[in-house]
Amino acid sequence: SQTIHQWPATLVQPVGSPLSLECTVEGTSNPNLYWYRQAAGRGLQLLFYSVGIGQISSEVPQNLSASRPQDRQFILSSKKLLLSDSGFYLCAWSLGLSNQPQHFGDGTRLSIL
Amino acid sequence: QKEVEQNSGPLSVPEGAIASLNCTYSDRGSQSFFWYRQYSGKSPELIMFIYSNGDKEDGRFTAQLNKASQYVSLLIRDSQPSDSATYLCAVNNGAGANNLFFGTGTRLTVIP
Numbered sequence: 208s209q210t211i212h213q214w215p216a217t218l219v220q221p222v223g224s225p226l227s228l229e230c231t232v233e234g235t236s237n238p239n240l241y242w243y244r245q246a247a248g249r250g251l252q253l254l255f256y257s258v259g260i261g262q263i264s265s266e267v268p269q270n271l272s273a274s275r276p277q278d279r280q281f282i283l284s285s286k287k288l289l290l291s292d293s294g295f296y297l298c299a300w301s302l303g304l305s306n307q308p309q310h311f312g313d314g315t316r317l318s319i320l
Numbered sequence: 321q322k323e324v325e326q327n328s329g330p331l332s333v334p335e336g337a338i339a340s341l342n343c344t345y346s347d348r349g350s351q352s353f354f355w356y357r358q359y360s361g362k363s364p365e366l367i368m369f370i371y372s373n374g375d376k377e378d379g380r381f382t383a384q385l386n387k388a389s390q391y392v393s394l395l396i397r398d399s400q401p402s403d404s405a406t407y408l409c410a411v412n413n414g415a416g417a418n419n420l421f422f423g424t425g426t427r428l429t430v431i432p
Contacts, residue, residue: 209351237335239417250424251364251408258417297363305354306371309420311363 209234213298213312215260221320226271226285228315230298233279238300240281241309245295257281258303293319323347324411326423334431339396341426343409346390353385353392354420355409364408368394399430 213230220226232238234287242254255273265285268288274282280299296318299309324345333339341355352371356364369385370376370392382395392411396403406427410420 241419251422253419256417256419264417303417305414305418306412307418308354308366308369309418310366314363316361 208239209300209310211298211300211310211312213315214288215315216313217316217318218320219318220288222290223287226283226288226292226317228253228283228296228298228317230281230283230312231279232300235279235300235302237278237303239303239307239309240275241298241299241301242281242283243297245297251297255283288319290319293317323413323421324409324423326407326409326426327394330415330429331426331428332429332431333399335399335401337399339399339403339428339430340389341394341396341407341428343393343423344391345409345411345421347411347413347421348390349413350387350390350411351414352412353383354380354410354412355383355392355394356388356410356422357403358406358408358425360405378415380387396428401430404428404430406423 210233240257243251257275298312299316301307301309328345355368357367358364366381370385376383380397384393406425408425409423
């Protein structure tokens with residue numbers, strides 16, 4: 208069966224510091240991968256998605272970036288964090304077919320001080 | 321323009337009752353529909369998906385889809401306190417890479 212791992216679970220970072228969140232999927236090949244952010248009490252905001260190695264699509268312009276260096280690895284990065292980057296970051300995967308559900312990792316709660 | 325709308329609630333039902341959660345969507349080309357449960361502080365968990373008009377049952381859960389009216393609903397029978405969570409409706413309009421449009425969720429409280 209497929210599993211998704213996301214770390215760290217919680218992170219406290221100062222404003223202006225860099226960020227790197229990692230997500231890996233096991234048990235499937237060539238998945239679609241997604242990064243979401245959920246602000247407190249708000250809905251899910253799609254940040255990036257990827258259909259293959261090195262293929263990244265951005266949904267919302269911001270100071271975040273994403274990379275997919277390997278088939279089942281998805282990384283969310285920032286060079287300089289802003290206060291507004293606080294939130295619950297979720298990685299998800301789906302099969303690379305149409306109309307498939309997405310499955311979420313446990314998430315990273317990011318607090319910016 | 322919101323793609324997917326849900327009543328934010330809170331919706332309170334007594335234990336053992338039927339909880340009814342509703343969702344409307346704006347894109348008539350939407351092809352697949354998903355319900356996720358999210359406990360406070362946790363990530364969303366897929367509980368149901370439906371592709372065709374009508375009802376789909378899975379245990380205590382029934383998803384209902386009416387494409388003509390552009391709504392999808394989730395019924396939870398014999399509600400339990402453990403069902404207390406936020407329920408997210410998500411819609412795939414067939415564009416992009418299985419990209420889902422999420423509603424903001426309905427918070428359900430089951431009262432013992």
